Amino acid sequence: MAGDLVITFEGAFEPLRRAAYRAAYRLLGDRATAEDVAAEALARAYARWSSVADHAQPWVIRVATNLALDVGRRRATASGRQVLLVEDAPVDQVERRLDLQAALRALPRRQREVVVLRFLGDLSEKATADALALDVGTVKSHAARGLSRLRDTVERV
Amino acid sequence: MISVLRDLDDPMPLADLGPAQRAAVVARGEHLRRRHRLQVIAVPVAVAAVVAAVAVALAADPGTARKDLPLPAAPSPSELVLGQEPTGPVGVGGCEDAAGDSVGEPDVDFFSLDRPSAPLFHYALVHGEMPSSGIVVFRIEAHSADGTRSREFVQRTVDGTVVEQYVRDPSTGARRDVPRDANPFGDPGDHGVGGAWFPPGSAGGLGDRWTWEASISVNGTMVDACTPTPAATP
Numbered sequence: 001m002a003g004d005l006v007i008t009f010e011g012a013f014e015p016l017r018r019a020a021y022r023a024a025y026r027l028l029g030d031r032a033t034a035e036d037v038a039a040e041a042l043a044r045a046y047a048r049w050s051s052v053a054d055h056a057q058p059w060v061i062r063v064a065t066n067l068a069l070d071v072g073r074r075r076a077t078a079s080g081r082q083v084l085l086v087e088d089a090p091v092d093q094v095e096r097r098l099d100l101q102a103a104l105r106a107l108p109r110r111q112r113e114v115v116v117l118r119f120l121g122d123l124s125e126k127a128t129a130d131a132l133a134l135d136v137g138t139v140k141s142h143a144a145r146g147l148s149r150l151r152d153t154v155e156r157v
Numbered sequence: 158m159i160s161v162l163r164d165l166d167d168p169m170p171l172a173d174l175g176p177a178q179r180a181a182v183v184a185r186g187e188h189l190r191r192r193h194r195l196q197v198i199a200v201p202v203a204v205a206a207v208v209a210a211v212a213v214a215l216a217a218d219p220g221t222a223r224k225d226l227p228l229p230a231a232p233s234p235s236e237l238v239l240g241q242e243p244t245g246p247v248g249v250g251g252c253e254d255a256a257g258d259s260v261g262e263p264d265v266d267f268f269s270l271d272r273p274s275a276p277l278f279h280y281a282l283v284h285g286e287m288p289s290s291g292i293v294v295f296r297i298e299a300h301s302a303d304g305t306r307s308r309e310f311v312q313r314t315v316d317g318t319v320v321e322q323y324v325r326d327p328s329t330g331a332r333r334d335v336p337r338d339a340n341p342f343g344d345p346g347d348h349g350v351g352g353a354w355f356p357p358g359s360a361g362g363l364g365d366r367w368t369w370e371a372s373i374s375v376n377g378t379m380v381d382a383c384t385p386t387p388a389a390t391p
Binding site: 010014017025048049119 | 167186190
């Protein structure tokens, strides 16, 4: 049983890690931290693999996103917006990431879940609907409303 | 918008982890799993110890026992009878809470009671850190329009791990336990999200104009609560 668990997790490891990394990097723009976030998300998935395995990708994306938002919040709390500006990234991208983090936190819960899976995780509408136990039409509706609210803050930069 | 997000992608390809780094991730996962197992064992033992201590104290000095102490050996509650699922509450599925209004950690920023299909869905998104230790209870109390019938939807976590979840009729004590496997989000301590499916008919008998309110308590103290209004409907 334990062997099967490890083999299954091992087989999914790199695709899940890439999905977690992509979501975290989009929010943080920091390779090292995004890799740490992805590794932590994978470790948490491993710890409860038997209940996570059948919806591992959305689960890992959500965990990575929440971890990344926590990192961003702690950074902002500790040092303000300047903390990311010292990193080797274009200023407009840094600002966009900070605005994206703030905008995601401000979204209503369901809209945020949909936006995270659809646009940070690049899941299809069907996969997002399955992950959240919603109809595809509901996903479209939440995605449209969520994007509309995000555009106001993210694309103005 | 999507192109804007893709502009934020790492232009460098992500290399696969080497065996040692991958082993480190697995080792961390094993550590987390062992911790969860210990909690699953330790919590019932701790509860039993507290109950035994209370029973001993009551037996030793029953005259000074306070009325509000828990009974040392409560009878097993009867199983809640599920009814016809009502169609309400009308237009109210979510409750956005004001950030920063909590009297302690954690601060909840959203509760919802959704029914995409038959089962009820109890959900809480935590803004801030979950307590690393202690008992956290997410609770939704639903009431019929005339206030005569109620249901409690409860999820209890210890040190971030869900230890029980159930729906209960407070007037009779009848309850129905929900398997922890019914929690679609894992443990709230992992990523600030918690939720549970409840069986169809859990809100049976409340009528179509029932209302609900949500709260979170930490170690017996309510730290945050939220009552939905039509304006808060997502």
